[in-house]
Amino acid sequence: MTSGTGSTPATGPTPATPATGSHAPSRGASTPPATPDPATRRRGRPPRAESGDTRDRILAAARAEFSERGYEKTSVRGIAKAAGVDSALVHHYFGTKEQMFEAAIEVAFAPALKGRDAVLAGPLADAGERMTRMIFGLWENPATRTPLLAIVRSAVNNDTAAAALRRLVSAQLLRRIAGELGTEDAELRAELAAAQLVGTAMLRYVIKVEPLASADVEQVIARLAPVVQTHLTGA
Structure with missing residues (x-):
């Protein structure tokens, strides 16, 4: 080992010179576009899946x-x-918001729309009883009664909500029933039948007027169905 004042101080490693070979990207060469990070996806728009x-x-x-x-x-x-x-x-x-409400009530009314097909499937001579049973069946079932109550209360208190409900009931329920009646006043007949049922349901389930509110549902249906039938097909 050599020592002295004339020794040359040690130097650090020489910085590496960038390669200039064939693997280095040339100036102006196109770079493949980067794959978008899912985290940068436009806010509010989920993947299709x-x-x-x-x-x-x-x-x-x-x-x-x-x-x-x-x-x-x-x-x-x-x-x-x-x-x-x-x-x-x-x-x-x-x-x-109105369109959102329409979508929500369409889901709530899905059982009624399915029941409509059952009402129309049988003979017109007893359509009044089938229609009455269908409507009261929805109100008697807690699973369907709760959303119906919310919809009715919204429609009573707000004109926009009432219009949305009216469009759905008219287009999906009343006009379909009227189309099966085959009379000149078919739409009026269907609306009168519906008014009879909706009015009774309001008194029984929403306002809860006694003794109607606590009356046996079969007794209510037995008294109401002939009236609904008269609206649909009576003279």
């Missing part, structure tokens, strides 16, 4: 919000918060 589940989650949240708060106090922002999504996503799937 998730869209069905997301829509169902929003619709379930909307039904719960409308049921709990009514149409007036429910907001798109509140629905979005309950569903765990951005408000823009609610608008993307359903548009306005």
Whole structure:
């Protein structure tokens, strides 16, 4: 080992020179586009695979919000918060609050629309009883009564909600029934039959007027069905 004042101080490693071989990218060469990070996806727009589940989650949240708060106090922002999504996503799937309400009541009325087909399937001579049983069956069942109560209360208190309900009932229920009657005043007959049923249901299940509210449902049906039948097919 050599020592002394004339020794040359040690130097650090020489920095590596960038390679200039064939593997180095040339100036101006195109670079393949980077794959978008899923985290940077546009806010409020889920992947297609998730869209069905997301829509169902929003619709379930909307039904719960409308049921709990009514149409007036429910907001798109509140629905979005309950569903765990951005408000823009609610608008993307359903548009306005009114359209959201229409989608919610269509789900609530799905059993009635299925029952409509059963009402129309049999002879007109006893359609009044089938229609009466269908309507009261919905109200007697707690699973369907709760959303119906919320819809009716919203429609009573808000003109926009009432219009949405009216469009659904007219297009999906009354016109279909009227189409089977084959008379010039078929629409009026169907509406009178529906008014008889809805009015009685309001007194029994919403306002709860006694003794109607606590009367045996079979007794109510037995008295009401002939009246509904008269509206549908009577002279």
